[in-house]
Amino acid sequence: MRPGPYRLSSGGSIDRTTPIWFTFDGRALVGHPGDTLAAALLANHIRVLGRSLKFHRPRGVFSCGMEEPNALLQLSEGARTVPSARATLTPLYDGLRAKSQSGWPNVRFDVLRIFDRVAPLFAAGFYNKTFMWPSWHWYEPMIRRLAGLGRAPVLPDPDRYEVRNAHCDVLVVGGGAAGLAAALAAARSNLDVWLVEQQSELGGWARWASGRIEGVSAQEWIRSTIRSLGTLDNVRIHTGTVAVGVYDHGVVALNETCEDGQGVRERFCVLRTKKIVLAAGAIEQPLIFDNNDRPGIMLAGAAHQYVKRFAVAPGRVLVIATNNDSAYPVARDLVASGIRVACITDARARVAHPLAEDLRREGVPVHEGSLPLNTEGFRVLSGVTLGHVSDDAQSIVSTWSVACDALLVSGGWNPNLALYTQAGGKLQFDLDRRILVPSLPLASVSLAGEAAGIDDMELAVKHARALGNEGPAFSSNASEFCGPRVRPGGDPRRQWVDLLHDVTVSDLDLAIAENYRSIEHVKRYTTIGMSADQGKTSAVAAIELVAARRAMSPADLGHTTFRPPVLPVTLGAIASGLHGKLFASWRETPLHAWHVAHGAVLETYGGWQRPACYLQTGESREDAIRREVVAVRHDAGLFDASSLGKIEIHGPDAREFLDRFYINRLDSLKPGQVRYAIMLRENGVVLDDGTVVALSPQQMLITTTSGNATRVAHWLEEWRQCEWPSMRVVIVPVTDRWATLSLSGPKARDILRRLEPNCDLTREVFPHLSMRQARLQGVEARIYRVSFTGELTYEINVPSSAALSIWQELLNHGGAYGIQPYGVEALQRLRLEKGYIHIGTDTDGTTVPEDIGWGHVTRAKLRDFIGKRSLALPESVRADRLQLVGLRSSGALLVAGSHIRISDTRRTTDGWVTSAGRLSSDGTPIGLALIRGGRSLLQQEVSIYDAGRQVGVATVVAPPFYDAPGDRLHA
């Protein structure tokens, strides 16, 4: 076992005694417990980890945390593969297999690096401007193959995910020194506290940084604070957990990566908080100069962490370029670790940091008023050109070159305030520090630590302890001012602002030249900050660059929106096991088991699992449907209509109440009489249809279409509660209580008689559109004579518990008459022949009663009802409205959804086929259609269009297609 060539011989918080084997692009490498994947790759001197999105430039590790724009790798294979995993956040584990996501044949010799030579082609808006002819869709598959990041798994996810709902008083985001102090203070005030930390261990920078807190070393302070928290039972600590978004009213989404070995991969938590303490640190910003994207260029704070925490040297010879004080402790620690720092450039004209003198004494030159201008290197960094700039940083005074294999940059620290803005906080650009800081206190979110602008650990802890219920205080220390972050001049096409999306300064120039002014518009045009890192290292520089080009102050430009998720969340975690039946549950009728046992092809209709048809041995689906249709037309069929919505309305005002909903008159409805009735929305559009009966003077019963039962009950309730609260009615949905068995066909009466109901079934006594409450085989039953097939039909409602026995009795007694159970598909054909409409299929969100031939009923009812007034609006009485008519074709089968044109003169559609099928007698294709002014077109031919092409013609007819006089219905 050999440590990586860039592993320092001492230091770090890794376990050097234990090797961890992993692979990168198939090459076996070794790291140690405590390493991240990025640290282990750097230790092994793997510098090129990927190719950039547009130009296929080689890229290496740039950061040490969630802001990483380059080191996005594909982990594992098969069903568990993870795309775009940030190597900087991935703990190393034994057997980890990582691959670069771009580059062919491999990431080191990428053929597509040619794209870098033709870089001017790939300016902002390139796709939109270039791939226009013949259409974008023609190019899209090829471009998608070339572009993009990782590959999503295509196999079913074998892992389990959980969702959890919880409450707390205070959520502390970030388990560094400030977060720990805030959590302990809140917990000691007897508040219910949650502390979440994105890394697998608490402590943040204090785990490895030099420095003392409250008289002890930072590491000792962390250990004792964690111990104190452990003794309190009102604190919950979740490591490996990211707060991905803050929503209204203190709701926070957390995503936890589980390592508990209980088979749960991720746990998504919806946490309701009263207060949030945001101690999520700050993100170091880069500097902008020519070729600032080469592998070997890294954020200075990240390099600090690689050296101190992982004992990994970022290079052999380093140059540090900064515009602020934070790089000096980094330089001191690197020199102390034996790493050669060739020089430091500081963009500020004067450097006051005390360490600068110490470093000079140790032989590290510190150049004031200087910046990196350009870099050299083949694949990886080999040298940097530095330059002294004038005091206004607008011109270059002198230049010189330094050979180095790592360049550490620091452009200041931008507080990580995405969650603060999601909670409603506003940011403003701080001109001294060149970062975005809070502009107003927010009652629901307090800031702590570096997120509050406090980079001293001791001060941060003191501040966090005192947070209590105060608003956020943002530390403003004038000495922390930052120098310029952008070199003057140079080649803007080679100056990267957004590394992940390959957006350069020239792209911003182009956007401004094309008059994009708002930073939000520039963002969308150039895609800056829109990639997987959401602009964590690019948004701030973009504001400065755009403001400079518009000759305005960055403080007046505003900033882009930092939307959730803060870090990508897997779809598995969001779905959290809610797939299949748990995603969209369906309902089953009381006869479900019988259907399953008797060959039913089950499908979901209106949220219910219902038989489409019943397959017999050797039958195709079409055979089965035809057999069932024939049985109903010639003998008898039995249909499970239990999903039919049933609602009882009780009370002295029940009839009056319902009369206000239906277009039909209900005052004349006699006991035992059934009325087919239609209800409207207030805008006159048909909402639902069904039947109404009076069970007794104070008890009405209505039925609704299967898919509308809940909606109609809700609709009735809304009017009862909000408009007519004084009406004495109670609304009782009883759909589940009653099973509905629909016995239909010429032999229905004979079969029902065999079950000996205690009511007279003769036509004269029990005619069509009536209802009897009777006893059937000792069971109470509500028997309706209503029909959706056009044949003599008894809809037998029995308590759900008795459904199976009555169903079987009907089949047993019906056997001699040729009875067959039939499914929804047969019913659709039967009802189509009769021209019976299905609400939502043959009507849409514009259909008024007149359109479906019920205008005479609405006009006959003088009393007001919901929607009545709307029927008198000019729009409702136009002659060219879509009207429901029948279609008959001598050619091909009609297809529902096909469009109709009356003549060739109009360029638009004149309607469409809503239902289609064949006549059961001779197979003639028929259909129902909504056609512009359709009722004036009877016996005329219209053209049928499908998928943009004419597929045939059909004749407009008036339904029904079967038994127009209704003799069979009234039999």
Add this chain to the structure above:
Amino acid sequence: MLRIQCPYCGLRDESEFTFGGQAHIVRPPPECSDIEWAQYLYVRENSKGRQEERWCHTFGCARWFNVTRDTQTHIIQPVSGADEPSSVPDTRAGEYCA
């Protein structure tokens, strides 16, 4: 996701509720003009700031009630039953029925 105080059940997640739009809209009589009826059907306030709304605790007690919500901050003010009088003057009726 909002957190809404149901006057009958207490503080619950928005996912338990159905939004019912602007509160205190008066249904004009059938004799009203087409314009008046169309206003009743389609025209709603879209204010920046406090607005009165109806909500139904559909997946709870199924009761309708009124709240005042600030459309900017989402702060929800004390609530009343749907049949109780408005806590702020109802400007709609006078404005459109004149």
